[in-house]
Amino acid sequence: MASLLSRFCRKLALPGSAHGSRMTSTTACGSETVKSLNLYSAINQALHIALETDPRSYVFGEDVGFGGVFRCTTGLAERFGKNRVFNTPLCEQGIVGFGIGLAAMGNRAVVEIQVADYIYPAFDQIVNEAAKFRYRSGNQFNCGGLTIRAPYGAVGHGGHYHSQSPEAFFCHVPGIKVVIPRSPREAKGLLLSSIRDPNPVVFFEPKWLYRQAVEEVPEHDYMIPLSQAEIIREGSDITLVGWGAQLTVMEQACLDAEKEGISCELIDLKTLLPWDKETVEASVKKTGRLLISHEAPITGGFGAEISATILERCFLKLEAPVSRVCGLDTPFPLVFEPFYMPTKNKASSSSSLSSPSKTHIF
Amino acid sequence: NKRGGRVKLQPMVMPQSEFDHAEKEGALYGKVMVHESVEFLLVQKPVSVAFGRFAVKIKGGDMALSRLTSRSNGISRPLSTAFGRFISTDTTPITIETSLPFTAHLCDPPSRSVESSTQELLDFFRTMALMRRMEIAADSLYKAKLIRGFCHLYDGQEAVAIGMEAVITKKDAIITAYRDHCIFLGRGGSLYEVFAELMGRQDGCSKGKGGSMHFYKKDSSFYGGHGIVGAQVPLGCGIAFAQKYVKEEAVTFAMYGDGAANQGQLFEALNISALWDLPSILVCENNHYGMGTAEWRAAKSPSYYKRGDYVPGLKVDGMDAFAVKQACKFAKEHALKNGPIILEMDTYRYHGHSMSDPGSTYRTRDEISGVRQERDPIERIKKLVLSHDLATEKELKDMEKEIRKEVDDAIAKAKDCSMPEPSELFTNVYVKGFGTKSFGADRKEVKAALP
Numbered sequence: 001m002a003s004l005l006s007r008f009c010r011k012l013a014l015p016g017s018a019h020g021s022r023m024t025s026t027t028a029c030g031s032e033t034v035k036s037l038n039l040y041s042a043i044n045q046a047l048h049i050a051l052e053t054d055p056r057s058y059v060f061g062e063d064v065g066f067g068g069v070f071r072c073t074t075g076l077a078e079r080f081g082k083n084r085v086f087n088t089p090l091c092e093q094g095i096v097g098f099g100i101g102l103a104a105m106g107n108r109a110v111v112e113i114q115v116a117d118y119i120y121p122a123f124d125q126i127v128n129e130a131a132k133f134r135y136r137s138g139n140q141f142n143c144g145g146l147t148i149r150a151p152y153g154a155v156g157h158g159g160h161y162h163s164q165s166p167e168a169f170f171c172h173v174p175g176i177k178v179v180i181p182r183s184p185r186e187a188k189g190l191l192l193s194s195i196r197d198p199n200p201v202v203f204f205e206p207k208w209l210y211r212q213a214v215e216e217v218p219e220h221d222y223m224i225p226l227s228q229a230e231i232i233r234e235g236s237d238i239t240l241v242g243w244g245a246q247l248t249v250m251e252q253a254c255l256d257a258e259k260e261g262i263s264c265e266l267i268d269l270k271t272l273l274p275w276d277k278e279t280v281e282a283s284v285k286k287t288g289r290l291l292i293s294h295e296a297p298i299t300g301g302f303g304a305e306i307s308a309t310i311l312e313r314c315f316l317k318l319e320a321p322v323s324r325v326c327g328l329d330t331p332f333p334l335v336f337e338p339f340y341m342p343t344k345n346k347a348s349s350s351s352s353l354s355s356p357s358k359t360h361i362f
Numbered sequence: 363n364k365r366g367g368r369v370k371l372q373p374m375v376m377p378q379s380e381f382d383h384a385e386k387e388g389a390l391y392g393k394v395m396v397h398e399s400v401e402f403l404l405v406q407k408p409v410s411v412a413f414g415r416f417a418v419k420i421k422g423g424d425m426a427l428s429r430l431t432s433r434s435n436g437i438s439r440p441l442s443t444a445f446g447r448f449i450s451t452d453t454t455p456i457t458i459e460t461s462l463p464f465t466a467h468l469c470d471p472p473s474r475s476v477e478s479s480t481q482e483l484l485d486f487f488r489t490m491a492l493m494r495r496m497e498i499a500a501d502s503l504y505k506a507k508l509i510r511g512f513c514h515l516y517d518g519q520e521a522v523a524i525g526m527e528a529v530i531t532k533k534d535a536i537i538t539a540y541r542d543h544c545i546f547l548g549r550g551g552s553l554y555e556v557f558a559e560l561m562g563r564q565d566g567c568s569k570g571k572g573g574s575m576h577f578y579k580k581d582s583s584f585y586g587g588h589g590i591v592g593a594q595v596p597l598g599c600g601i602a603f604a605q606k607y608v609k610e611e612a613v614t615f616a617m618y619g620d621g622a623a624n625q626g627q628l629f630e631a632l633n634i635s636a637l638w639d640l641p642s643i644l645v646c647e648n649n650h651y652g653m654g655t656a657e658w659r660a661a662k663s664p665s666y667y668k669r670g671d672y673v674p675g676l677k678v679d680g681m682d683a684f685a686v687k688q689a690c691k692f693a694k695e696h697a698l699k700n701g702p703i704i705l706e707m708d709t710y711r712y713h714g715h716s717m718s719d720p721g722s723t724y725r726t727r728d729e730i731s732g733v734r735q736e737r738d739p740i741e742r743i744k745k746l747v748l749s750h751d752l753a754t755e756k757e758l759k760d761m762e763k764e765i766r767k768e769v770d771d772a773i774a775k776a777k778d779c780s781m782p783e784p785s786e787l788f789t790n791v792y793v794k795g796f797g798t799k800s801f802g803a804d805r806k807e808v809k810a811a812l813p
Contacts, residue, residue: 089624089660157510161589335562336787
C-alpha cells in the first residue's frame with residue numbers, strides 16, 4: 001500500500017534528469033529554451049513538430065480531434081485542419097488498417113489507439129500486414145510511415161481493460177519496432193524518432209506518467225536514437241533493466257539499496273524491439289548480476305527474452321541467476337492491483353538486490 | 363449540438379390531458395367524464411379509442427386516454443382516493459399507445475397499442491425510479507471515492523432495461539457492454555449486490571473482482587458486463603446458437619451502443635446469425651454519442667436498425683418503456699421463427715460517458731435538459747399513472763422516498779462488507795486455482811497447483 005501511495009504522491013524528479021553522469025545521447029544546447037512539461041504536453045509538442053515538418057503526416061484515432069482523452073492531441077486539429085487531424089469511428093482494426101494503407105502510399109500516419117488494451121482487434125493488421133509488408137513485397141512497398149501510439153500500463157484504478165501492458169506480444173514480431181519512453185523529455189525525442197523512422201513503430205506511452213511526470217523539455221526539434229539503451233544511473237554491484245513507468249519504481253528500489261551499500265546500475269531500454277543487447281551485456285559483465293522488472297505478467301514477458309539473451313552472452317560472468325520482478329500471472333486485477341504490481345519492495349527484497357555479496361545457488 | 367452537428371432527437375409528445383383538448387366543454391365535460399370514468403373502473407373494460415361521444419382522438423395520434431388527471435374537480439377526488447389503494451394491486455388491463463409509430467426495415471412493424479395493466483404501470487414506475495436512484499447514488503459514491511475505477515451510468519436509458527424485462531423470461535439471455543448496472547437489477551439482482559460490486563467488496567455479484575463494468579448473473583442468464591465494446595455481440599450470437607440447440611424457445615438480446623455499431627465483429631456476427639437462423643436479437647442502444655463523438659460523426663448511416671442490410675430491423679423510441687416492451691415482444695417472436703433482428707432503441711443518457719466525463723463538452727446543457735423535460739421515461743410513466751388515476755402524487759412521492767431509503771440501506775450494508783481475500787487474486791484464473799501463493803525470498807514467484 002505504501003508503495004502505491006508513493007506512486008501517487010510523487011511529482012517526479014525522474015531517473016536520469018538529476019544525475020550528472022549518463023551516457024545520454026541528447027543534451028539541450030545552452031541557447032535552446034527548455035520548458036517544464038508533463039508527458040502529455042511533451043507528446044503534444046512532438047506531434048505538433050512532426051506535423052509541422054512533414055506536410056504529409058496525419059494524426060488520427062478515436063477522439064483525437066478535440067484533444068484526445070489524455071489530451072495528447074490538443075490543438076492539432078485547430079492548427080493543421082480537419083484533413084490532417086481527424087477522428088475515426090470506433091474500429092481499431094479499421095484504424096490501423098487504414099493507417100497501413102496511408103503509410104504504404106508514402107505518408108506518415110500517426111495512429112492513436114485510445115488505450116493499449118483495445119489494440120487487440122488491430123493485432124492482425126499489425127502483425128500480419130504492417131510487420132511483413134516490406135518483407136513480402138521484396139521491398140517494393142513498405143509502411144514505414146506508420147506509427148501507432150497507445151497509452152499502456154497501470155494507473156492505479158484502471159481495472160482489467162485500462163491497465164494492460166501488451167508490449168511482449170509485439171516484441172515477438174520481426175518487422176516492427178516497439179518503443180517505450182520513460183519521461184517527457186525522452187517521450188518527445190523518441191516519438192519524433194519513431195515517426196521519422198522508416199519502419200512501422202508501436203509506441204507505448206505510460207499513461208500513469210501523463211500528468212505525474214514533469215520534466216524540463218527542450219522546445220526545439222530533437223530526436224533520440226532508437227535501439228540505444230541508456231544507463232541512467234551508474235553502479236557496480238547489480239544491473240537493473242526496465243522501461244517506461246517501471247523505472248521510477250526501480251529507482252526507488254535503487255535508492256533503498258544504496259542505503260545498504262549496494263551500488264546499482266539502472267538501464268532504460270527505451271526500444272524493446274530491436275533492443276540494445278550490447279549496453280546491457282557490457283553492464284552485466286561489469287556487475288555480474290541482473291534484475292529485470294516490468295508490469296506485464298512474468299510468464300512470457302519481455303524480461304524472459306532479456307534474461308535468456310544475457311544468459312547466453314554473459315554466462316560465465318554471472319554471479320547469480322537473473323532475477324525478474326514482474327506482475328503476477330493473473331489477468332490485471334481490479335481491487336488487487338497493489339498486490340499484483342511489481343513494487344519497489346518486491347524489487348528490494350529480491351534475492352539479487354538484497355544480498356549481492358553472496359553467491360546464490362538456487 | 364454545440365459543434366453544429368445534426369443529432370436529431372425524436373420529439374416526443376407527452377400524453378395530453380382531456381382538459382387540454384380543443385373540444386372540451388368546460389365543467390360539464392369534466393363532470394360527465396368523472397361519471398364515465400367511475401363507471402369504467404367498476405366495469406373494468408379494456409379501453410378502446412372510441413369511447414362514445416367522448417372519443418378523444420387527440421391530434422398526432424397520442425395516448426388514447428379516457429381518464430381524469432389528478433387535477434380533477436372535487437367530485438371525483440373522494441372517489442379516486444378510495445380507488446387509489448384498491449387499484450394498486452389490480453391487473454386491470456389497459457391499452458397504451460406508444461409515443462411514436464415504429465419504423466421498420468424488412469419487416470412489418472408491430473402495432474402501436476400495447477397491452478398493459480395497472481400493476482405493470484406501477485411496477486414500471488417503481489423499478490425505473492429505483493434504477494434512477496441507484497445510478498444517482500453511484501454517482502455520489504464515486505465522487506466520495508468509494509467506487510474506484512470506472513462507473514458508467516445508465517440514467518435516462520432505464521426504459522430500455524424495463525421494457526425488455528417485461529416480456530422475457532429468465533431463460534432468455536441478455537449480454538451487454540459496460541453500462542450494465544440497471545440491466546443487472548432488472549434481471550433480478552439486488553441493490554446490495556450492485557453496491558458491493560461497485561465498491562469492490564466480496565459480496566458483490568462478481569465477488570468484487572469485476573467492478574462496475576463486469577456484472578454477471580448466471581441464474582438469470584445475464585452474461586454481463588464487457589469492457590471491449592463490440593466484443594459482446596459475437597458472444598451473444600454464440601449464446602443464441604446454444605439456445606437454438608437446446609430448443610428451449612429462448613432468445614438472446616445482445617446489446618451494444620452507437621459507438622460499437624461500427625465494429626467489424628458485429629457484422630461478422632450478423633452474417634453468421636442470419637446464415638444459421640439464430641435466435642439472436644441485436645439491440646443498439648443509440649444514445650447518440652459514442653463517448654464524446656456524435657453519431658453523425660462516426661457513422662455514415664446512423665440508421666442503425668438498417669445496418670443489418672438483409673437482417674430485418676426496427677427503430678423504437680427507447681424512452682418509452684411500452685414501445686420497448688412491444689418491440690422486444692415482437693422481436694422475440696420474430697427471432698424464434700425467422701432468425702436475427704436488430705432493434706435500435708432511440709434513447710439518451712443524462713450523465714456523461716462515465717464518471718470522468720462531464721457530458722457537456724460535446725453537447726449543450728440545453729439539449730440534456732430538453733430531453734429530460736420532454737422525454738424522460740420516468741416522467742412519462744408518472745404522467746400515465748397519474749392520468750389513469752392509479753395513484754396520487756403523494757403516493758408516488760412516498761414510493762420515491764421508500765426507494766431512496768432502500769438504496770441508502772443497501773449502500774450502508776455494502777459499505778460494511780469486507781474486501782475480497784488477498785488469495786482471491788489467484789482464484790479462477792484457470793479452473794483449478796493457480797494455487798497461489800506468492801512466496802520465496804523474491805516474493806514474486808507464484809507456486810501454482812496445476813490440475
